[in-house]
Amino acid sequence: MTVRPDSSSAPVASRLLTADIAIVGAGAAGLATAIFTRRADRPPSVVLLEGAKRPGAKILVSGGGRCNVANARVEAADFSGGRRVPIGRILGGFPPERTVAFFRELGVPLHAEEEGKLFPDSNRSRDVLDALLGEIDAVGARLLTGQRVLDVVPCGDRFRVQTPTMAVDARRVVLATGGRSLPKSGSDGAGLEIARRLGHTIVPTTPALTPLLLADADPLHRELSGVSQPVALSIWIDGVRARRLYGPLLWTHFGVSGPVALDASRHYLRAELERRPVRLTLNFCGGAAFDEIDRLWIDRARARPTASIAATLASIVPASVAEALLRRLSIEGCTTLAHAGRDARRRLAHALDAWPLPVAGARGYNFAEATAGGVDLAEIDPSSMESRIRPGLFLVGEMLDADGRLGGFNFQWAWATARMAAAALAAR
Ligand SMILES: Cc1cc2nc3c(=O)[nH]c(=O)nc-3n(C[C@H](O)[C@H](O)[C@H](O)COP(=O)(O)OP(=O)(O)OC[C@H]3O[C@@H](n4cnc5c(N)ncnc54)[C@H](O)[C@@H]3O)c2cc1C
Known part of the structure; x- marks a missing residue:
């Protein structure tokens, strides 16, 4: 369910939502986390806050408009950044076969091209994004666009997620704000600053794949x-x-x-x-x-x-x-x-x-397909993507200190981290 902020009849400044889980950022990792979490047997309520007016900008431009969704063979050695052991563990929890099955279920069959790169049969990134957004609706996650999150503030055992016009009170928060690549898409590093304020170490970033x-x-x-x-x-x-x-x-x-x-x-x-x-x-x-x-x-x-x-x-x-x-x-x-x-x-x-x-x-970042550096992986539990610094906070996708080489590896990281976080979120 996609809701624009101005579609609400409530006075804007006083809007307060309550949810089990607030996800910040509706790129590949945020959308997938919301879908996987809501597919649980007893799904928690999920609010997804996206700063841009339209979610998934990077999915649309990816792979030259064809979206290289994943790679048929993905190993920790395809990534740089944090230590290989946790990266391998996270990737192992959601191997490429499961990505292929996931997208097949969504009506987007994938095929392999040279060097194992997986693309949608339609060769249209739009189909990948539409399928994810359709599933967000189908599973009943609430997607609010045009809601740039300014801060995430711990309040007792809950969090207050603040945008300029509203707040979400949530038991758990997932940061899925991406890195700094292609900042005009909305991923400009603001999420890294939120993570830093919540106590995380940010490994200095540089552009990657530029x-x-x-x-x-x-x-x-x-x-x-x-x-x-x-x-x-x-x-x-x-x-x-x-x-x-x-x-x-x-x-x-x-x-x-x-x-x-x-x-x-x-x-x-x-x-x-x-x-x-x-x-x-x-x-x-x-x-x-x-x-x-x-x-x-x-x-x-x-x-x-x-x-x-x-x-x-x-x-x-x-x-x-x-x-x-x-x-x-x-x-x-x-x-x-x-x-x-x-x-x-x-x-x-x-x-x-x-x-x-x-x-x-x-x-630089304007032409980079990924970001090297980001939230220190040593501060994340690789079996749940939960912060070791701030219990109840989860981090997924490109904002973490792991960047893949060219060939579908960065999206696979987004799907795999999302799956790992969702399993833990749904289990609680
Ligand atoms: C031109 C280009 C082509 C690419 N092609 C491929 C490819 O073919 N295959 C591949 O594997 N990878 C590709 N990539 C990399 C891939 O797109 C990223 O690794 C992936 O999108 C990261 O997903 P994410 O959800 O972690 O972050 P993002 O996709 O960056 O999504 C983060 C979202 O969070 C939102 N956000 C940020 N801050 C806030 C805030 N404060 N409040 C609310 N919302 C916020 C942003 O608007 C954005 O929608 C490409 C990247 C680029 C730039």
């Missing part, structure tokens, strides 16, 4: 804007290769985007936050080592001595990339492999192995 800006001194990215290519991207922290990620990279007018750059962004930004020296390099040969790449050129020179360096390089990387790299290395592309000297060959092998990406920053 495009990276490159320095303009030598704007290779501008020259290659629009070109996509598979790469192995290394993240070097404190001089050591901390991670290597594989996948498509998209060159853009501002820097780099595409799955591998988005996945790298949180690691880069966390290292910067911790003031640790960090740099990124690209390997254009599927992660092959320098010696293997050098050997490849020697073998090719033997097999096809009359082939040009440019033509040979263009069989490894897109032609525009080949041209741009050779120009920067001052290597004549028309030289045949037979005439290419050892020095040129080795410089080329170095470039293909570890091309430096001069990262100058990131596009």
Whole structure:
């Protein structure tokens, strides 16, 4: 049941509702918590307060309008942030098969695409959101939109949830306010401040899954804007290769985007936050080592001595990339492999192995698909999502210190945390 605040006949400033459970935020995690809780045998009363006029903005824009609802295979290793043990425990309570079954029941069958990404058969995120909102009505949860929660104040063993025009007196409160990504959707970090006031530690946040800006001194990215290519991207922290990620990279007018750059962004930004020296390099040969790449050129020179360096390089990387790299290395592309000297060959092998990406920053929360950092997971009981600091308070979804890689993992986190909280809420 969706109710706009102005649809009430009660004097606005004096409205006070009483409920067993107040949920703050009607994104993926809040909606799912309300549904799962109300499906219990003896369902508690649930009021869901959403600051935006329309709930579920991020569901609508997700997956390029197709909503990558989950992934067919989800493990704690797909997440960063808090410790893996509690993350794994939470995910284990609601594996992807149950997400598939849940959405099938809601009339939204899912199918798997490359790398296990699960999408609705209709390829419409609108269908995902409509199904969730339809179920909110069906289970009898009360959804109030345009009700931005200003604070949650403990009153004895209950809570007072305050908006500018009304208050809800509830036995339990679920915070589901998201992180800071895409703040115009309503998730601007205000919920994290509410959690902080309730005694929680907030692990400093950075954008995650956000495009990276490159320095303009030598704007290779501008020259290659629009070109996509598979790469192995290394993240070097404190001089050591901390991670290597594989996948498509998209060159853009501002820097780099595409799955591998988005996945790298949180690691880069966390290292910067911790003031640790960090740099990124690209390997254009599927992660092959320098010696293997050098050997490849020697073998090719033997097999096809009359082939040009440019033509040979263009069989490894897109032609525009080949041209741009050779120009920067001052290597004549028309030289045949037979005439290419050892020095040129080795410089080329170095470039293909570890091309430096001069990262100058990131596009920030406005372009981020997730938030790294958030409410410290160590302060949450992973078997119930209840706060260890403030009994009766539950926290779910992106506002927690766990962020998934690209591929449906963040929504799966929202569903799994919601299911865990709902089971505990319904049991009490
Ligand atoms: C462009 C984009 C594309 C994405 N695509 C995918 C994808 O395909 N697959 C995937 O797995 N993940 C994707 N994500 C990530 C995914 O959308 C989020 O991880 C997920 O929506 C988090 O759900 P949540 O309910 O925790 O938070 P949110 O979806 O952020 O919802 C929080 C809700 O709380 C409300 N709120 C906040 N503060 C208050 C307050 N004080 N009072 C009342 N209400 C409040 C907000 O208005 C919002 O409706 C994408 C994100 C973006 C930005």
